Amino acid sequence: MNCEGTRDLLPLYLYGELTFEQEEALHRHLEQCPACSSEFEKARALHEALDQRRLEPAPETLAACRRELHRRLAAERRPFAWRFTFARPAAWALRLASATALAALGFVVGRWTAPTVDPGLPGVPAAALATAIRFIEQDPDGQVRIGIEERRQRVLRGRLADPAIQQWLLAAARDAADPALRLDSVELLRARAEEQSVRRALLEAVEQDPNPGVRLKALEALKPFASDPAVRVALARVLRSDENPGVRIQAIDLLVQQRRRDELVGLLQEVIHREENNYIRLRCRQALEELNASVGTF
Amino acid sequence: MAAEPEPATVEEAQGVSREEAELVRAAQRGDTAAFERLIRAYDRGVLRLALNLLRSVEDAQEVYQETFLRAYRSLSSFRADSNIQTWLYRIASNVCLDYLRKRKARRESPVSGEDGEGVPVPLLQVPERRPEADPERVLANRRLAERLEQALAGLTPRERMVFELRHYHGLRLRTIGAMMGASEEAAKTCLYRATQKLRSALRDLL
Numbered sequence: 008m009n010c011e012g013t014r015d016l017l018p019l020y021l022y023g024e025l026t027f028e029q030e031e032a033l034h035r036h037l038e039q040c041p042a043c044s045s046e047f048e049k050a051r052a053l054h055e056a057l058d059q060r061r062l063e064p065a066p067e068t069l070a071a072c073r074r075e076l077h078r079r080l081a082a083e084r085r086p087f088a089w090r091f092t093f094a095r096p097a098a099w100a101l102r103l104a105s106a107t108a109l110a111a112l113g114f115v116v117g118r119w120t121a122p123t124v125d126p127g128l129p130g131v132p133a134a135a136l137a138t139a140i141r142f143i144e145q146d147p148d149g150q151v152r153i154g155i156e157e158r159r160q161r162v163l164r165g166r167l168a169d170p171a172i173q174q175w176l177l178a179a180a181r182d183a184a185d186p187a188l189r190l191d192s193v194e195l196l197r198a199r200a201e202e203q204s205v206r207r208a209l210l211e212a213v214e215q216d217p218n219p220g221v222r223l224k225a226l227e228a229l230k231p232f233a234s235d236p237a238v239r240v241a242l243a244r245v246l247r248s249d250e251n252p253g254v255r256i257q258a259i260d261l262l263v264q265q266r267r268r269d270e271l272v273g274l275l276q277e278v279i280h281r282e283e284n285n286y287i288r289l290r291c292r293q294a295l296e297e298l299n300a301s302v303g304t305f
Numbered sequence: 306m307a308a309e310p311e312p313a314t315v316e317e318a319q320g321v322s323r324e325e326a327e328l329v330r331a332a333q334r335g336d337t338a339a340f341e342r343l344i345r346a347y348d349r350g351v352l353r354l355a356l357n358l359l360r361s362v363e364d365a366q367e368v369y370q371e372t373f374l375r376a377y378r379s380l381s382s383f384r385a386d387s388n389i390q391t392w393l394y395r396i397a398s399n400v401c402l403d404y405l406r407k408r409k410a411r412r413e414s415p416v417s418g419e420d421g422e423g424v425p426v427p428l429l430q431v432p433e434r435r436p437e438a439d440p441e442r443v444l445a446n447r448r449l450a451e452r453l454e455q456a457l458a459g460l461t462p463r464e465r466m467v468f469e470l471r472h473y474h475g476l477r478l479r480t481i482g483a484m485m486g487a488s489e490e491a492a493k494t495c496l497y498r499a500t501q502k503l504r505s506a507l508r509d510l511l
Contacts, residue, residue, distance in 0.1 A: 052511055
């Protein structure tokens with residue numbers, strides 16, 4: 008391989024996109040050509056400089072996107088109902104009505120139709136009523152149907168082993184809007200992490216919870232299961248993509264506890280190359296050395 | 306209840322899990338909750354792609370919405386044995402390319418981004434790894450960041466996309482080619498061209 012050919016391949020070499028034969032030829036040339044070695048160092052410097060300009064979306068931005076998408080998807084789900092209401096002047100009025108008008112309508116509907124509407128509805132403040140309405144539709148016979156979400160607090164009591172309690176905790180760990188509730192659920196579920204359903208919920212929390220505190224708590228709960236293949240898959244993903252260095256540190260500490268060479272070498276080489284956190288890079292390097300593997304990615 | 310078989314290796318993370326296939330089927334039946342759960346593993350990546358390409362939080366948020374609404378509306382065309390990540394990234398790439406092309410046509414430049422902690426920063430400022438770094442170094446880093454942005458702005462939208470997906474998202478060129486309806490070789494050529502342009506624009510700094 009000549010100098011020109013070598014320099015052409017340097018960028019693809021840095022991305023690990025060369026064939027085995029091309030890499031071998033390139034290595035041989037670099038070993039004996041100081042000029043091309045110098046070019047290689049420059050290419051690597053550019054590669055590393057580009058690494059530094061990476062932006063990470065803030066967890067709050069992601070959470071806001073998810074909330075907005077949830078709202079838009081809910082609107083997508085009922086296209087027929089809205090088209091139907093747009094088509095009738097009475098329904099137009101309905102949509103444009105203020106919360107107060109909706110309250111009045113609820114009152115009327117409550118009196119005229121089957122008692123699916125809470126009789127106490129007219130006493131509900133207009134603003135609260137507006138937030139509780141989930142859909143408005145008109146049947147072909149002219150009847151109006153208003154879906155209202157009722158919220159009542161109930162207290163459930165039971166042991167952690169009780170399946171019903173566990174189902175609620177799993178639901179809270181996955182979907183509770185309040186991160187403190189998700190944190191409490193994960194903390195409690197930790198004691199049942201040997202069960203597959205619980206472990207799956209913990210894995211989801213580790214990878215998907217928008218709050219790093221919850222993700223860390225879920226990682227702690229999974230510590231005793233660091234040899235479980237599913238856990239290791241999740242840990243690898245976390246190490247590659249979690250935006251929080253604390254979470255990534257916890258993930259690498261758990262991953263390297265088990266010295267699985269075939270599984271770890273490629274991952275650690277990849278991470279060491281793009282990781283910004285010094286500790287994680289150091290941990291990768293140490294683990295690779297312990298595994299008698301090269302630090303290079305190629 | 307019988308335990309579901311779990312992926313055996315780290316590499317299987319790339320494959321389609323049984324749970325994911327079930328979520329796809331439920332979402333195809335119109336279950337929006339299943340769809341939201343399905344995309345949770347990938348939506349951060351899509352947002353990151355848009356943010357890094359467009360360097361604007363507002364634009365990235367719009368791309369996020371458009372990508373997933375398009376995905377939801379065209380779920381019926383998604384084959385259950387396909388890779389959901391590749392499919393979502395393909396949609397996101399198309400949306401981003403539209404934005405980049407429109408921006409190029411208008412000669413607009415974005416105004417802000419977010420640093421590693423998500424704090425908005427001026428576009429041309431690369432987050433400092435060490436806040437205690439000396440002022441000269443900070444200044445040098447900022448100059449370098451400015452030059453990098455200028456150099457990246459010189460790439461075509463397609464080159465920018467391939468570069469972004471390979472450099473910051475670690476996708477293989479074969480996957481990128483498939484996503485963009487091109488061959489691996491075409492993606493390789495595109496990446497090569499992009500890196501050559503960057504090197505050429507930054508030659509004096511290297």
